[in-house]
Amino acid sequence: MRxxxxxxxxxxxxxxxxxxxxxxxxxxxxRDVLAVTFERRPGSSPQVAVEVPQEEEAEALGxxxxxxxxxxxxxxxWQRALNLxxxxxxxxxxxxxxxxxxxxxxxxxxxxxWVVVIEGADYPLSxxxxxxxxELRTDIEDGCSDGLAMPAAFALAELAYEALPxxxxxxxxxxRNRVMLLAYCKRLGGDRVAATKAAAFIKKLEDAxxxxxxxxxxxxxxxxDRGRATEFEQKLANAELNLGxxxxxxxxxxxxxxxxxxxxxxxxxxxIYHYADVTLRLEESNATWHIADFEISxxxxxxxxx
Numbered sequence: 001m002r003x004x005x006x007x008x009x010x011x012x013x014x015x016x017x018x019x020x021x022x023x024x025x026x027x028x029x030x031r032d033v034l035a036v037t038f039e040r041r042p043g044s045s046p047q048v049a050v051e052v053p054q055e056e057e058a059e060a061l062g063x064x065x066x067x068x069x070x071x072x073x074x075x076x077x078w079q080r081a082l083n084l085x086x087x088x089x090x091x092x093x094x095x096x097x098x099x100x101x102x103x104x105x106x107x108x109x110x111x112x113x114w115v116v117v118i119e120g121a122d123y124p125l126s127x128x129x130x131x132x133x134x135e136l137r138t139d140i141e142d143g144c145s146d147g148l149a150m151p152a153a154f155a156l157a158e159l160a161y162e163a164l165p166x167x168x169x170x171x172x173x174x175x176r177n178r179v180m181l182l183a184y185c186k187r188l189g190g191d192r193v194a195a196t197k198a199a200a201f202i203k204k205l206e207d208a209x210x211x212x213x214x215x216x217x218x219x220x221x222x223x224x225d226r227g228r229a230t231e232f233e234q235k236l237a238n239a240e241l242n243l244g245x246x247x248x249x250x251x252x253x254x255x256x257x258x259x260x261x262x263x264x265x266x267x268x269x270x271x272i273y274h275y276a277d278v279t280l281r282l283e284e285s286n287a288t289w290h291i292a293d294f295e296i297s298x299x300x301x302x303x304x305x306x
Contacts (some may be wrong), residue, residue, distance in 0.1 A: 001024050001026075001032060001117060002024070004032055004035075004053040005024065005035040005051040005053060006051070007022075007035065007037075007051075010119050010121065010136050010138070011136070012214040013039070013121065013122050014123065014134050014136060015043075016041070016042075017042050017123045018037065018039050018040065018041050018042075018121075018123065019040045019121065019122050019123050020037060020038060020039040020040070020119075020120055020121060021037075021038045021039075021081055021082070021118070021119075021120040021122065021156060022035065022036065022037040022038065022039070022118070022119060023035065023036055023116050023117060023118040023119075023152075023153040023156060024116070024117045024118075025114060025115070025116050025153065026114065026115040026116075026117075027114055028086055028111075028112030028113055028114055028143075030110065033052075033179055033180065033183050034038065034050060034051060034052050034053075034179060034182055034183040034186065035050070035051045035052075036048065036049070036050050036051075036153075036156055036157060036160050036182070037051075037158065038073070038078070038081040038159075038160075040287045044289040045072050045073070045076070046072070046073035046078040046081075046264055047070055047071070047072060047073065047284070048070065048071050048073055048077075048081075048159075048160050048164070049068065049069065049070045050069040050070075050160060050164070050182050050185070050186045051069075051186065051299050052183050052186045052187060057145075064087060064189075065188060065189075066187055066188060066189045066190075066192075066247075067190075067192070069164060069166075069182075069185060069186045071160075071163040071164050071165075073163055077159060077162070077163055081156060081159055082122075083158065084152055084155040084156060085118075085120055085152050085155075085156070085292070087098070087148050087152075088139060088148050088149050088152035088153075089118075089137045089138060089139040089148075089149070090148055091147065092146070092147055092148065104185050104245070106257050110142065110144030110289075113142040113143035113144045114142065114143040114150070115140065115141070115142045115143070116139075116141055116142075116149055116150050116153040117138070117140050117141070118138065118140075118141075118149050118152060118153050119136065119137060119138035119139075120136075120137050120138075121134050121135065121136050121137065122134070122135075131187055133237065134297070151259060153179075154177070154178065156177045157177075157178045157182060158178050159278070160182060161178055161181070161182060164182075164185070166185070166192040166193050166196070167181065167182065167192075167196065168196075169193060169196030169197055169200065170184065170185060170196050170199060170200070171198075171203075174203055178195070181228055183268055184199070184245065185196040187245045188245060188246065188247075188248075189246070189247030189248065190247045190248040190249050190250075190254070191248040191250055191251055192248070193250070193251070194248035194250070194251045194252070194253075195245075195246045195247065195248040195252060195254060197284065197289060198246040198248055198254035198256070198284075198289055199245070199246055200289075201220075201282065201289035201290075202243050202246060202256055202280075204220075205217075205241070205243070205274070205291075206241060206242075207239075207262050208220070209236055209241045210241070214233070214237075215233065215236075216229075216233075217229045217232055217233050217236075219292060220291050221290055221291050222283065222285070222290045222291070222292060227264065228238065228294075229289075232291070232294060234297045234298035235260070236260065238260060238262065238263050238264060239260045239262050239276075240260070240261045240262075240263055241258065241259075241260055241278065242258050242259050242260075242261065242265065242292060243256050243257075243258035243280070244256055244257050244258050246268070246282070251284070252283055253281070253282065253283055253284075253292075254281075254286070254289075255279065255280070255281055255282070256279075256280050257278065257279050257280075258278045258280075259275045259276065259277060259278055260275060260276040260296060261274065261275050262274050262299070266299075267301075269303075271290075271303055271304045272301055272303050272304075273302045273303075273304065274299055274300070274301050274302065275299070275300055275301075275302075276296055276297045276298065276299050277295075277296070277297040277300070278294070278295070278296050278297075279294065279295040279296075280293075280294050281293040281294070
């Protein structure tokens with residue numbers, strides 16, 4: 001997992017006299033979601049960094065990968081990171097296996113739980129005689145354990161969000177939790193502040209085209225360009241629009257790619273996938289985002305082998 005995020009080993013950080021707390025989160029389907037690091041290096045201010053394992057969106061657009069999502073922490077934020085993780089590696093009584101189950105007692109089965117790997121170390125500021133010993137603290141916990149590691153990780157995610165104002169343009173109700181919001185924010189390309197606004201526009205567009213009714217998309221085009229809106233509506237007829245993550249080239253321009261999938265499959269063969277490529281070029285004017293231009297390819301097919 002650490003290699004997915006380009007992390008150094010914990011022992012390496014200890015050797016460099018870095019004080020840190022960090023975690024990696026895996027969702028209920030076994031997919032790496034994100035990693036968050038709080039660290040304080042000798043001679044440097046405390047930092048927070050968010051990483052995600054894959055960033056194919058930029059590659060698909062032929063654009064540079066998203067910039068690092070990092071922030072400098074003030075004294076209070078850093079101290080909170082330490083306070084929130086005082087006991088993350090301790091075990092509660094309810095976590096200890098009990099082999100003395102009473103007759104008739106229910107057995108709890110946990111499915112699709114999230115899993116966190118969390119670790120940290122505090123380099124002593126002073127020590128008596130020789131090099132002081134530094135303890136590496138670590139824990140692995142799933143969401144059903146009801147322990148201390150998972151709440152500590154989500155508390156750190158909340159703290160990271162507070163320290164990263166470029167993510168505040170995203171609406172929390174669109175994401176399952178703060179971890180998912182941070183992962184999405186990390187993938188935003190270019191001007192991340194502008195990209196959050198473009199992302200909100202994209203969500204409204206997807207909602208307007210997925211409610212089962214024939215949408216009026218004029219409001220999504222510059223000056224309610226009915227002609228281009230009608231053309232777009234015709235392309236979307238009886239198809240599902242799926243858009244990726246936007247890349248903002250500046251504060252008023254963004255691009256997003258996605259696909260159109262026909263609701264009625266042209267083929268009964270489940271191994272054939274039908275789609276068309278979609279590219280939207282977005283602009284912002286008068287504090288409102290709109291579609292400046294779009295490209296939709298002819299329908300394509302991919303055959304999956306059995």
